[in-house]
Amino acid sequence: MDNIALPKTQESALFTDSSEAEVFDVAVIGAGVVGSLIARELTRQGASVVVLEAKSDVAMGATSANSGIVHAGFDAKPGTLKARFNVEGNRMMPALCKELGVKYRNNGSLVVAFSEEEKEAICELISRGEQNGVEGLQVLSREELRAKEPNIGENAVAALYAPTGGIVCPYGLAFAALGNAMDNGAQLITDFAVDAITYEEPYFSVSSSEKVVRARYAVNAAGIYADEVARLIGCHDFTVKPRKGEYMLMDKTCGDLVSCTVFRVPSRLGKGVLVSPTADGNLILGPTAADGEDKTDKSTTAEGLKSIAALACQSVQGIPLRSVITSFSGLRSVGDTGDFIIRPDSVLPRFIHVAAIESPGLTSAPAIACYVAELLQNAGLSVKGNPDFSPIRESEYAFREMTAEQKNAVIAKDKRYGRVVCRCETVTEGEIVEAIHRNPKATTVDGVKRRTRGGMGRCQGGFCGPIVAEILSRELGIPLEQVTKSGGKSYLNVGKTK
Numbered sequence: 390m391d392n393i394a395l396p397k398t399q400e401s402a403l404f405t406d407s408s409e410a411e412v413f414d415v416a417v418i419g420a421g422v423v424g425s426l427i428a429r430e431l432t433r434q435g436a437s438v439v440v441l442e443a444k445s446d447v448a449m450g451a452t453s454a455n456s457g458i459v460h461a462g463f464d465a466k467p468g469t470l471k472a473r474f475n476v477e478g479n480r481m482m483p484a485l486c487k488e489l490g491v492k493y494r495n496n497g498s499l500v501v502a503f504s505e506e507e508k509e510a511i512c513e514l515i516s517r518g519e520q521n522g523v524e525g526l527q528v529l530s531r532e533e534l535r536a537k538e539p540n541i542g543e544n545a546v547a548a549l550y551a552p553t554g555g556i557v558c559p560y561g562l563a564f565a566a567l568g569n570a571m572d573n574g575a576q577l578i579t580d581f582a583v584d585a586i587t588y589e590e591p592y593f594s595v596s597s598s599e600k601v602v603r604a605r606y607a608v609n610a611a612g613i614y615a616d617e618v619a620r621l622i623g624c625h626d627f628t629v630k631p632r633k634g635e636y637m638l639m640d641k642t643c644g645d646l647v648s649c650t651v652f653r654v655p656s657r658l659g660k661g662v663l664v665s666p667t668a669d670g671n672l673i674l675g676p677t678a679a680d681g682e683d684k685t686d687k688s689t690t691a692e693g694l695k696s697i698a699a700l701a702c703q704s705v706q707g708i709p710l711r712s713v714i715t716s717f718s719g720l721r722s723v724g725d726t727g728d729f730i731i732r733p734d735s736v737l738p739r740f741i742h743v744a745a746i747e748s749p750g751l752t753s754a755p756a757i758a759c760y761v762a763e764l765l766q767n768a769g770l771s772v773k774g775n776p777d778f779s780p781i782r783e784s785e786y787a788f789r790e791m792t793a794e795q796k797n798a799v800i801a802k803d804k805r806y807g808r809v810v811c812r813c814e815t816v817t818e819g820e821i822v823e824a825i826h827r828n829p830k831a832t833t834v835d836g837v838k839r840r841t842r843g844g845m846g847r848c849q850g851g852f853c854g855p856i857v858a859e860i861l862s863r864e865l866g867i868p869l870e871q872v873t874k875s876g877g878k879s880y881l882n883v884g885k886t887k
């Protein structure tokens with residue numbers, strides 16, 4: 390099944406109230422990186438899985454807007470779920486990304502001290518890290534630090550070096566995990582904002598408007614809305630509040646200004662402003678940390694960006710601030726326990742809450758997925774394994790990374806790879822068409838952008854956006870006026886001028 394529009398026959402099989410309607414083993418609510426990896430793990434175990442996503446696409450919540458750091462694990466308080474899953478997830482990430490063809494780099498991370506007081510904080514982080522089982526932590530002197538990162542800020546006095554730190558494309562991981570889950574039998578229903586859940590032995594009826602999906606077990610992986618989804622089954626045990634983080638993304642010409650991820654000493658609100666290469670070769674600066682109430686406020690502010698610029702330029706010298714290509718923000722899911730909340734519901738044990746997955750949630754997601762699968766089995770989910778499960782997902786053609794011979798061979802097979810649509814990132818029509826037809830299928834201009842990088846470059850889609858919209862219209866068989874930027878009513882064209 391695809392995630393574009395359900396053919397009528399399948400739609401009725403899923404949504405009617407008749408006794409023939411399919412009953413899934415597990416309904417996963419939320420297609421962020423956590424829900425996507427849970428779905429994949431469950432298909433590996435042989436469960437039938439449906440993923441229900443409120444938005445028009447996968448990875449449109451926190452998974453789309455974060456630092457993309459695979460944290461080493463020295464920051465989380467020992468004994469917490471955060472500490473455990475961070476370190477486990479960090480260890481799983483390289484092999485997982487290899488299986489799924491996701492961009493990952495083990496670039497190491499630094500926490501830089503700018504005063505003697507901060508140097509002491511670094512020693513505390515080492516002690517925490519060692520208790521959490523992080524390997525290879527070292528304190529670098531000023532000279533060693535400068536030898537490792539020649540552009541480090543001139544007032545830096547020392548640093549904590551974590552060789553196991555890495556960087557990953559966060560939404561790339563979610564697309565690949567869910568795509569692999571779908572290739573192994575999972576179903577994805579987008580534009581399905583769960584607004585009611587009832588349980589009547591032996592299954593949950595999970596509804597969105599008039600549509601109902603049935604499943605014997607359910608997982609609440611709804612990110613910042615996990616508390617609201619919990620309320621639907623009468624659980625008022627926790628709240629999730631947004632903490633906004635703003636970013637500046639720099640052009641690829643700055644991508645090698647630092648090789649490690651450069652953190653500052655963390656504070657109560659988080660890990661502070663970092664300077665890091667991204668898995669795709671840009672340089673990222675941020676995030677800020679501002680507590681709020683509005684779960685929809687993803688604005689950036691002049692003050693936020695100014696503070697990022699000031700701190701980043703103190704951490705690393707020579708950041709060309711004129712090379713900013715975009716700014717954006719993401720919302721952390723801050724719970725009221727200080728830790729991830731991952732447990733069966735106290736009244737309905739077949740319903741698993743996976744809430745307050747703030748940082749290091751991306752790093753932890755692979756380990757969380759295994760843990761949730763275990764919780765479901767403890768709750769009675771009986772699975773026999775899936776002998777046909779394939780963990781491998783071939784990575785998409787990335788035309789810009791091919792040799793001239795490879796490019797010629799691909800174009801000889803399919804001429805659409807010879808037509809460059811996004812010139813900033815060298816993305817071809819062939820790659821865009823592939824993104825539209827491969828699970829989980831892109832149905833919007835932003836969906837194409839996040840899968841192919843078409844529109845992610847210096848012009849931010851100013852030139853290629855209209856061509857991508859035309860390709861979407863053609864491939865999906867819909868009028869151009871119905872193509873959206875990112876689902877809902879975000880139409881790009883309102884009609885013809887002539």
Ligand SMILES: Cc1cc2nc3c(=O)[nH]c(=O)nc-3n(C[C@H](O)[C@H](O)[C@H](O)COP(=O)(O)OP(=O)(O)OC[C@H]3O[C@@H](n4cnc5c(N)ncnc54)[C@H](O)[C@@H]3O)c2cc1C
Pocket residue numbers: 418419420421422423424425441442443444447448449450451452453454455456457458459460581582583584610611612613614615618633634635676718719720721722746747748749750751752753
């Ligand atoms: C600023 C910032 C920086 C971060 N940096 C890092 C980092 O460097 N490293 C790291 O490890 N972690 C980092 N994190 C944390 C990481 O991004 C998150 O932990 C992770 O993305 C959470 O994934 P998720 O799937 O739980 O949530 P989300 O990605 O938010 O997914 C939840 C999904 O549920 C859907 N949903 C919500 N309500 C409903 C409903 N009623 N019905 C159906 N679907 C629903 C949403 O639309 C969404 O797609 C950062 C987070 C932020 C915000």
